[in-house]
Amino acid sequence: MNGLKLPAEFVGRIEEIGAGRAEPPPARDAATVVVLRDHDRHGLQAFMLRRARSMAFAPGAYVFPGGSVDARDGEAELAWSGPSPAEWAAAFGASETVARELVCAAVRETFEETLVLLAGPTAGTVVDDTRGDAWEADRQALLDRSQSFGGFLDKRGLVLRSDLLRPWAHWITPKIxxxxxxTRFFVAAIPDGQRARDVSxxxxxxxxxxxxxxxxxAWAGELAMLPPTLATLTELAEYATVxxxxxxxxxxxxxxxxxxxxxxxxWLVLPEDVAHFYPTG
Incomplete structure (x- = not known):
């Protein structure tokens, strides 16, 4: 079987949903960004975080930066450079509204969790350093939602660089x-001069x-990962450089x-063409 054995408590939930006695919760739109760099000795590398054990979703799992779309991520006045929402919509099979929100969420969440910011003063430049008290104050304002992402960019005179992102994958959490x-997965190179930090x-x-x-x-059981994460890493292993x-x-x-x-x-049954990316039971 192309699957993973689940804890016994899922048996009842599978039965309830299958019989129509329980409704699966709706899936929230989310964005994940695989931040990449070329290392002199180790070659291609990706930035990962281990989720705290206290987290309700995937505690202890190694993940890429990302999170849910915020209601204000699609603000129309946000300065934008690169592929349009329509182009992102075509790449991800989404509406233009959702595509715009996903790109904004990708850039915002990456900054919130790592200080990596895919934005710059002009359509052809990018911020070279995001360290310091003023940047941290802005990050905190984004986290507590006292400031929208569009407001943050506008205040600093920055343009979102959607051309620094590439579409990579699309995974939906199982109904159980x-x-x-x-979740739509993006890939991006860390901009020159910036440093990824654990600020989450x-x-x-x-x-x-x-x-x-x-x-x-992960295959050896040393690192906990969800199937989409491991599938993405396995795909990226085929490439030599960013x-x-x-x-x-x-x-x-x-x-x-x-x-x-x-x-x-x-049992969790994985899609057939990606099942080989994950150790099965």
């Missing part, structure tokens, strides 16, 4: 999960990892694992 996300209260550890090595450690990743042509397909009961046990 109490928290569900409709949601993470207790961060690291730059070689995709192949991180995937191998430039190779950004130049890759991707047809983004939506993947949504399902759940079944087999011989009285709960």
């Amino acid at each position: 999960e109490p928290r569900r996300y409709d 209260t949601e993470a207790d550890q961060v690291a730059w990892v070689r995709p192949a090595e991180a995937a191998e450690r 430039a190779d990743v950004l130049a890759a042509r991707r047809e983004v397909v939506a993947y949504e694992p399902t759940a079944e009961i087999v011989d009285g046990e709960a």
